[in-house]
Amino acid sequence: MDKPQKVNLQDKLALFSEHWSPKTVGRLNDYEIKVVKIQGEFVWHTHDDTDELFLVLDGQLTIQLRDQDVELGPGEMFIVPRGVEHCPRATGEVAALLIEPQGVVNTGNAGGALTAEPQSL
Amino acid sequence: MDKPQKVNLQDKLALFSEHWSPKTVGRLNDYEIKVVKIQGEFVWHTHDDTDELFLVLDGQLTIQLRDQDVELGPGEMFIVPRGVEHCPRATGEVAALLIEPQGVVNTGNAGGALTAEPQSL
Numbered sequence: 202m203d204k205p206q207k208v209n210l211q212d213k214l215a216l217f218s219e220h221w222s223p224k225t226v227g228r229l230n231d232y233e234i235k236v237v238k239i240q241g242e243f244v245w246h247t248h249d250d251t252d253e254l255f256l257v258l259d260g261q262l263t264i265q266l267r268d269q270d271v272e273l274g275p276g277e278m279f280i281v282p283r284g285v286e287h288c289p290r291a292t293g294e295v296a297a298l299l300i301e302p303q304g305v306v307n308t309g310n311a312g313g314a315l316t317a318e319p320q321s322l
Numbered sequence: 323m324d325k326p327q328k329v330n331l332q333d334k335l336a337l338f339s340e341h342w343s344p345k346t347v348g349r350l351n352d353y354e355i356k357v358v359k360i361q362g363e364f365v366w367h368t369h370d371d372t373d374e375l376f377l378v379l380d381g382q383l384t385i386q387l388r389d390q391d392v393e394l395g396p397g398e399m400f401i402v403p404r405g406v407e408h409c410p411r412a413t414g415e416v417a418a419l420l421i422e423p424q425g426v427v428n429t430g431n432a433g434g435a436l437t438a439e440p441q442s443l
Contacts, residue, residue, distance in 0.1 A: 207392050207400045227401050229373045229421060232353065234399070252350045256419075258397070271328050276379070278355070279328045280348050298377075300350060300421065 210236055210258060213322050214296050223299055223307055225321040231303050236322075239295040245288040246309035253281045253301045260295035264288075331357055331379060334443050335417050344420055344428055346442040352424050357443075360416040366409040367430035374402045374422045381416035385409075 213226045213236050220240045227234035239262060255264060256278040264271040264279050265288040271279050281287045308316045334347045334357050341361045348355035360383060376385060377399040385392040385400050386409040392400050402408045429437045 204390060205387075205392075205401065205403055205406070207394055207398050210397045210399065227375070227399060229375045229401055230404075230423070234375065234401075254348070254350045254355065266326075269325060271326075273328055276331045277328050278331065278348060280326065280350055280355075282326055283351075285326070302351070 208234075210296075210298065214238065214258070216322055220294075221307065221315050222317045222320065225319065228303070229300075232300055233303050233305075235299040235301075237297050237299055239289055239291045239297060240293065242290040243288050244308055244311045244313055244315055245286055246311035247284060247286045248281070248301070248305060248309045249284055251302050251305060252283050253305070254299065255279050255281070255289070256298040256300075258296040258298060260291060260293055262295045262297060263290045265290055329355075331417075331419065335359065335379070337443055341415075342428065342436050343438045343441065346440065349424070350421075353421055354424050354426075356420040356422075358418050358420055360410055360412045360418060361414065363411040364409050365429055365432045365434055365436055366407055367432035368405060368407045369402070369422070369426060369430045370405055372423050372426060373404050374426070375420065376400050376402070376410070377419040377421075379417040379419060381412060381414050383416045383418060384411045386411055 208226050220238050223235035223237040225233045257273045262273045329347050341359050344356035344358040346354045378394045383394045
């Protein structure tokens with residue numbers, strides 16, 4: 202087995218520019234640690250089987266829920282509970298860390314054009 | 323159920339000063355998201371059943387492994403694989419995010435005086 206390596210999140214973010222395409226940068230048991238760049242509005246969707254963690258690294262992110270908007274800046278975290286419909290939105294570009302179980306699809310139950318293939322960096 | 327709330331990590335860190343006493347600030351399925359302040363040297367220990375994620379928020383952290391020292395600054399992450407003996411060390415104070423399954427004991431198989439009771443903020 203290769204020696205385990207540290208991960209510099211900004212170095213990983215510098216490797217890509219596309220939005221809404223999470224990149225796996227680490228694995229914790231059966232969970233994946235991902236970085237993602239976000240700009241514009243995503244699709245409303247739900248993950249029925251899992252919570253989903255967003256930690257903002259740079260920028261200002263709004264997680265729209267049906268009953269509130271959650272506004273996140275750098276160093277702020279929000280965990281979307283399983284089954285809760287949500288839609289991320291950002292006016293400027295945002296960099297965020299995502300944590301969720303392996304195999305979770307970014308668009309959840311919604312599918313569509315923004316569905317991303319799994320990618321690792 | 324209460325509405326889910328965002329978590330500002332620096333606000334949580336401002337609520338305590340003791341070292342080596344992780345505080346749970348969020349739950350992701352059966353995992354806990356914790357913040358911890360670190361200074362000095364911990365004990366060598368192993369978690370036989372789980373990986374453990376360290377993400378440095380402030381300061382410079384060394385994760386000593388038996389075959390290498392992993393040096394982490396802000397925005398750098400290291401996942402200690404299950405079964406790998408490790409010992410965190412910091413000369414100055416460090417603030418870090420930890421992620422691990424609910425119920426993991428901070429001192430793993432080592433026990434002793436630095437074993438912390440579970441606490442939430």
